[in-house]
Amino acid sequence: MGSIELKNITKSYDNKKNVIEDLNLKIPDGSFTVLIGPSGCGKTTTLRLIVGLEEPTSGEVYIDDKSMEKVEPGDRDIAMVFQNYALYPTMNVRENIEFGLINNKVKKEERDKLVTEIAEIVGLEDFLQKKPGELSGGQRQRVALARAMVKKPKVFIMDEPLSNLDAKLRAQMRIELSELHQKMNTTFVYVTHDQTEAMSMATNIILMNDGAIQQHDTPEKLYEDPANLFTAEFIGSPSMNTYEINEIPDYNPPIPEAKYVGFRPSAAEVILNSTSEKMNKNDLIIKVKIITREYLGSEIIYNCESGFGKVYFKTFQKEDMSDENEITLYLPEQKLFYFDEEGKRVHI
Amino acid sequence: MKRKLFPYFLVLPTMIVIILFNVYPILRMLYQSFHQWNMINDMQFIGFDNFIKLASDKVFLQSLGNTFYFVFWNVLLCTGLGLLLAVFLQKNTRFNRFLQSISFFPYVVSLASVSLLWSWIMNKDYGLLNYVISFFGITSQDWLGSPGLAMNSIILISVWKSVGFNVLIFISALQRIPKYIYEAAILDNSGSFQFFRKITLPMISPTLFFITIINIINSFKIFETVQILTRGGPLNSTRTIVYEIYEEGTLFFNVGYASAMGVVLLVILAILTIIYFKTQSKRVQYQ
Numbered sequence: 001m002g003s004i005e006l007k008n009i010t011k012s013y014d015n016k017k018n019v020i021e022d023l024n025l026k027i028p029d030g031s032f033t034v035l036i037g038p039s040g041c042g043k044t045t046t047l048r049l050i051v052g053l054e055e056p057t058s059g060e061v062y063i064d065d066k067s068m069e070k071v072e073p074g075d076r077d078i079a080m081v082f083q084n085y086a087l088y089p090t091m092n093v094r095e096n097i098e099f100g101l102i103n104n105k106v107k108k109e110e111r112d113k114l115v116t117e118i119a120e121i122v123g124l125e126d127f128l129q130k131k132p133g134e135l136s137g138g139q140r141q142r143v144a145l146a147r148a149m150v151k152k153p154k155v156f157i158m159d160e161p162l163s164n165l166d167a168k169l170r171a172q173m174r175i176e177l178s179e180l181h182q183k184m185n186t187t188f189v190y191v192t193h194d195q196t197e198a199m200s201m202a203t204n205i206i207l208m209n210d211g212a213i214q215q216h217d218t219p220e221k222l223y224e225d226p227a228n229l230f231t232a233e234f235i236g237s238p239s240m241n242t243y244e245i246n247e248i249p250d251y252n253p254p255i256p257e258a259k260y261v262g263f264r265p266s267a268a269e270v271i272l273n274s275t276s277e278k279m280n281k282n283d284l285i286i287k288v289k290i291i292t293r294e295y296l297g298s299e300i301i302y303n304c305e306s307g308f309g310k311v312y313f314k315t316f317q318k319e320d321m322s323d324e325n326e327i328t329l330y331l332p333e334q335k336l337f338y339f340d341e342e343g344k345r346v347h348i
Numbered sequence: 349m350k351r352k353l354f355p356y357f358l359v360l361p362t363m364i365v366i367i368l369f370n371v372y373p374i375l376r377m378l379y380q381s382f383h384q385w386n387m388i389n390d391m392q393f394i395g396f397d398n399f400i401k402l403a404s405d406k407v408f409l410q411s412l413g414n415t416f417y418f419v420f421w422n423v424l425l426c427t428g429l430g431l432l433l434a435v436f437l438q439k440n441t442r443f444n445r446f447l448q449s450i451s452f453f454p455y456v457v458s459l460a461s462v463s464l465l466w467s468w469i470m471n472k473d474y475g476l477l478n479y480v481i482s483f484f485g486i487t488s489q490d491w492l493g494s495p496g497l498a499m500n501s502i503i504l505i506s507v508w509k510s511v512g513f514n515v516l517i518f519i520s521a522l523q524r525i526p527k528y529i530y531e532a533a534i535l536d537n538s539g540s541f542q543f544f545r546k547i548t549l550p551m552i553s554p555t556l557f558f559i560t561i562i563n564i565i566n567s568f569k570i571f572e573t574v575q576i577l578t579r580g581g582p583l584n585s586t587r588t589i590v591y592e593i594y595e596e597g598t599l600f601f602n603v604g605y606a607s608a609m610g611v612v613l614l615v616i617l618a619i620l621t622i623i624y625f626k627t628q629s630k631r632v633q634y635q
Binding site: 051053072073074075078079080082084086087088089090091099100103104147 | 526528529531532533534535536537538539542546547550551
């Protein structure tokens with residue numbers, strides 16, 4: 001078990017502006033939930049509220065339907081992996097892993113068994129006598145994971161655990177964490193600002209901005225069915241092209257309240273003979289000028305200029321269009337997203 | 349060749365000052381300790397006579413004992429109390445900063461002023477201390493005038509003066525422990541005593557090591573308070589090595605004999621420091 005619920009949470013520091021305002025969210029048991037958002041959006045604060053390292057100004061945190069108001073962080077059955085690992089520098093790896101167990105009065109034989117078991121899972125058997133200072137970044141990361149795992153918690157909390165690793169190790173750890181989640185079958189709550197991490201590992205994503213939840217959904221829904229302009233622009237790489245409709249010449253949206261229109265860089269089709277006709281009156285045809293071209297192996301990202309702003313588009317075709325300065329992009333109606341004045345999504 | 353010599357040329361002025369005012373006086377003291385000299389007649393070489401005389405000099409041996417007694421308690425209290433206060437005052441609040449400043453205040457005042465101040469506080473007849481303890485029904489004490497109490501009073505004054513400095517150094521060491529380590533320990537359900545023993549203490553051990561050595565060396569040099577408050581009395585109960593050196597050298601002009609005492613002090617300090625480094629440096633955790 002390990003479901004989490006936040007009810008009407010507000011948090012402010014020193015009675016200044018609210019970092020989080022009236023936040024309500026449910027994290028289902030056994031899920032891999034990722035909190036994502038730009039810096040300062042309140043995701044780390046939310047995490048710390050769940051752990052109990054911060055107290056909410058108002059509102060309540062529930063774990064397994066039990067109020068955590070009077071429960072100390074150490075008694076919440078939560079383990080946390082910190083961004084900078086927060087290993088105890090004066091203890092060796094074994095002592096680091098064992099410290100929580102000793103404090104919880106676990107017997108020596110039991111402790112030894114657990115430590116050996118965990119060390120094997122994360123591949124630290126040969127490093128148990130080493131101090132954190134003697135380990136590489138990846139090894140420290142594993143110690144931090146082992147220290148959290150050994151307690152067999154109901155909820156696993158991770159605060160940007162991969163941000164200090166190099167790109168290759170990060171990709172490898174993403175897969176390992178997903179496997180770990182399947183193996184352990186407990187609730188994972190994970191904070192990151194890296195959408196690749198969020199999209200690749202999460203079963204649920206909570207996208208936050210300015211202390212409020214923008215959308216709480218599966219990765220697929222978040223990408224394919226964004227609820228608002230912020231989500232649409234945040235998820236996806238490169239991000240969605242969005243424009244004010246009245247700046248696009250000769251285009252009338254099918255919905256009168258639509259103020260913005262957007263499309264994914266991968267949705268644009270390139271038309272080489274520019275005399276094509278609209279198949280549907282709501283389709284969008286834009287003429288662009290290629291400025292730069294990023295070759296990424298399997299795909300190419302073009303950065304273009306149109307009369308009303310920048311356009312990014314992505315293609316898996318190999319033809320070289322760098323010479324062809326002026327091209328036409330065709331966007332069928334079903335690939336377009338419309339948003340109203342407040343940035344809320346409107347459907348046809 | 350020129351490139352190699354140039355740096356030596358640059359440090360030459362400093363080296364001259366160091367050799368002239370640090371190295372030479374020490375060697376000179378060593379030289380004098382093997383002579384008899386009253387600063388007027390010619391120096392007379394007498395071999396180890398000064399040291400042999402020292403070994404049976406009852407007053408000197410007593411002052412040696414007094415000094416060790418003072419050093420032991422002064423170092424223990426300054427370091428222990430300093431650490432304890434630092435742990436309580438480490439949180440960076442306005443009130444704590446105020447208390448820190450107050451505890452540091454005596455350190456800034458000159459020892460002579462401190463001594464004069466305490467000679468009033470500890471006065472038998474009209475002193476503040478006796479006035480305060482009278483509220484608790486304790487009879488007046490002759491703090492500086494009774495042989496059983498005088499040295500303890502000197503220790504009290506010395507701790508009062510320098511504990512604030514210890515607190516300050518300890519606080520800066522404690523505040524260097526990152527906040528997230530405390531948080532990790534909270535999640536590991538660590539009690540505060542356990543945390544102090546297993547994490548805080550090892551992490552500040554370099555500072556603890558440094559402070560203890562500084563305290564030991566400074567304590568051995570105890571002089572001003574003794575000179576101003578008790579002049580080594582009553583019954584030689586507060587006579588310390590440096591005070592003894594001062595008396596022999598500048599009042600009785602037994603310069604050779606005083607130098608021999610200086611050499612003894614030097615050797616004691618050297619031995620203690622070496623022992624301390626050898627035993628403690630193994631336990632110090634430099635990260």
